[in-house]
Amino acid sequence: MITEAFILLAIIYVALMLFFNKVHRKVISKGPPLICGYIPFVGIAVEYGMDPRAKIAQLSKKYGDIFTIYVMGQFITVVTNPVDVAKIYSSPKTFNFFEVGIEFGNRAFTLPRMDDQTNNTLIHDIHHGLQSQELPVLTERANTFIQRDFKNFRSKDWKKVNLVEWVGDIISSVTLRAVYGENCNFKEMAKTFFPFDDKFAIIASNIPFAVKKKTGLFDIRDSFATNFVPRPEDDACLFLHKRYDAFKGIKDLSSIQLGNAMSIIGWAALTNTITTTVWTIYHLLKQPQSVRDEVLDEIRDVLGERSDGGALEIPYEQLSNLKKVDAIVSESLRLHFGVLSSRMCMKKHNFESSSGRSYELPARGLMLLASSHHDPHFFKDPETFIWDRFLHMPSSVIAKNGKSIPLSSVYLPFGGGANLCPGRFFAKNEIKIMVCLLLTSFDMKVETEEEPETDKMKWTLQVGPFKEGNIEIRYKNKE
Numbered sequence: 169m170i171t172e173a174f175i176l177l178a179i180i181y182v183a184l185m186l187f188f189n190k191v192h193r194k195v196i197s198k199g200p201p202l203i204c205g206y207i208p209f210v211g212i213a214v215e216y217g218m219d220p221r222a223k224i225a226q227l228s229k230k231y232g233d234i235f236t237i238y239v240m241g242q243f244i245t246v247v248t249n250p251v252d253v254a255k256i257y258s259s260p261k262t263f264n265f266f267e268v269g270i271e272f273g274n275r276a277f278t279l280p281r282m283d284d285q286t287n288n289t290l291i292h293d294i295h296h297g298l299q300s301q302e303l304p305v306l307t308e309r310a311n312t313f314i315q316r317d318f319k320n321f322r323s324k325d326w327k328k329v330n331l332v333e334w335v336g337d338i339i340s341s342v343t344l345r346a347v348y349g350e351n352c353n354f355k356e357m358a359k360t361f362f363p364f365d366d367k368f369a370i371i372a373s374n375i376p377f378a379v380k381k382k383t384g385l386f387d388i389r390d391s392f393a394t395n396f397v398p399r400p401e402d403d404a405c406l407f408l409h410k411r412y413d414a415f416k417g418i419k420d421l422s423s424i425q426l427g428n429a430m431s432i433i434g435w436a437a438l439t440n441t442i443t444t445t446v447w448t449i450y451h452l453l454k455q456p457q458s459v460r461d462e463v464l465d466e467i468r469d470v471l472g473e474r475s476d477g478g479a480l481e482i483p484y485e486q487l488s489n490l491k492k493v494d495a496i497v498s499e500s501l502r503l504h505f506g507v508l509s510s511r512m513c514m515k516k517h518n519f520e521s522s523s524g525r526s527y528e529l530p531a532r533g534l535m536l537l538a539s540s541h542h543d544p545h546f547f548k549d550p551e552t553f554i555w556d557r558f559l560h561m562p563s564s565v566i567a568k569n570g571k572s573i574p575l576s577s578v579y580l581p582f583g584g585g586a587n588l589c590p591g592r593f594f595a596k597n598e599i600k601i602m603v604c605l606l607l608t609s610f611d612m613k614v615e616t617e618e619e620p621e622t623d624k625m626k627w628t629l630q631v632g633p634f635k636e637g638n639i640e641i642r643y644k645n646k647e
């Protein structure tokens with residue numbers, strides 16, 4: 169009986185492998201080298217999922233700048249050369265972000281497709297709001313809320329806090345109130361955000377809906393989304409109101425789908441800002457006192473001293489003059505940003521790579537644009553945090569083909585091209601305000617001795633979060 173069952177399983181396995189290989193051969197013919205592993209459907213998901221960045225680096229060494237991996241039933245073409253990445257970013261019609269958004273929106277948030285016109289208008293409004301029109305107001309609000317929160321932290325005696333939780337609380341409550349309005353339900357939003365963010369990669373993955381439902385993943389997601397079902401507060405960002413009306417207009421959209429559609433912005437606003445702030449503060453506190461003093465001097469030169477009441481004036485226009493603070497945030501983003509963004513190849517396309525080879529890319533093929541942030545060719549001593557690296561970086565660098573390319577083609581923590589993160593200025597402003605207030609308010613020390621480890625499994629499209637989630641610090645009011 170056991171032998172028969174074994175033979176049957178072996179036959180099924182061989183049949184699956186034959187089918188699998190047939191599918192692969194179709195893709196292989198003129199396409200980039202294909203790495204598919206030996207397990208049907210799963211492909212190389214296990215080794216890739218353990219440490220995506222290391223796996224990509226290893227495959228790139230073996231197969232060159234462009235290759236295709238097979239992961240959980242999906243072919244993903246990985247592009248590692250920044251010259252090719254820049255070419256892809258600059259052709260948004262052929263290599264589309266919107267279509268990836270729809271795919272992820274459907275997988276992670278079970279959202280229906282919108283017509284292109286409405287969607288383009290919404291994306292345009294988000295970009296306009298976050299990058300120009302609403303940016304000074306958002307920054308000013310974040311400043312007010314952080315300064316208010318800081319009053320509660322004052323302590324004459326040394327006090328210990330978990331940096332990850334502390335920053336998570338501050339950034340979530342400040343960002344949510346700035347974006348969704350001062351009276352939004354930010355406490356509940358924040359409470360449900362963390363479990364959702366923790367599971368985001370798996371919720372957005374290609375595993376079947378039924379499995380996500382059965383294992384409670386969608387419940388975690390919907391707990392976060394429920395907070396976003398009511399109409400945004402009057403003082404929420406303008407683009408949120410437009411987004412709400414557009415989704416409300418979709419026939420048969422359930423209220424939880426509406427909540428999910430609105431919660432995407434909240435998730436995007438928090439996920440990377442929190443981790444980047446933690447890394448920035450951690451690295452800053454690990455610098456020698458002389459470096460911290462140099463940064464503090466810059467803050468005092470640009471912003472002046474605190475008033476008698478303890479407030480620090482941080483005018484919006486002065487934030488761009490904090491070059492040293494900016495350099496520290498930029499270096500944290502370089503070191504800890506994961507893989508990079510994705511695009512969808514919209515039609516069958518012959519891609520002429522910078523190495524002179526031509527590859528046929530299939531229609532609706534997913535592309536992953538890998539980061540060069542750890543490539544020693546572009547960033548000397550790439551695994552080391554060098555606090556003033558970005559004060560000395562030239563505006564252009566020499567690519568591997570000997571041609572000069574802008575630094576912005578190899579340093580891409582906010583993505584690139586038409587869909588470059590619209591929240592980047594706000595995020596940086598918020599982090600800089602935090603740094604200025606911390607350095608001018610407190611004496612601080614990192615207590616945790618070991619270097620915190622990045623949770624490599626989550627290190628794909630995000631700034632790497634921490635594995636253990638605990639960095640203990642000590643602080644007290646500055647003398």
Ligand code: HEM
Pocket residue numbers: 265269291294298347433436437438440441444508509510581582583584585586587588589590591592594595596631
């Ligand atoms: C350090 C913090 C942040 C990082 C590292 C980051 C990174 C990114 C990246 C890599 C993308 C994809 C871009 C591409 O593929 O070309 C993106 C998109 C986006 N981000 Fe951010 N982001 C941050 C903060 C924020 C904040 C604070 C907000 C909102 C307040 C925000 C809102 C968005 C939105 C709405 C998109 C989609 C843009 C579109 O549809 O065109 N992000 N972000």
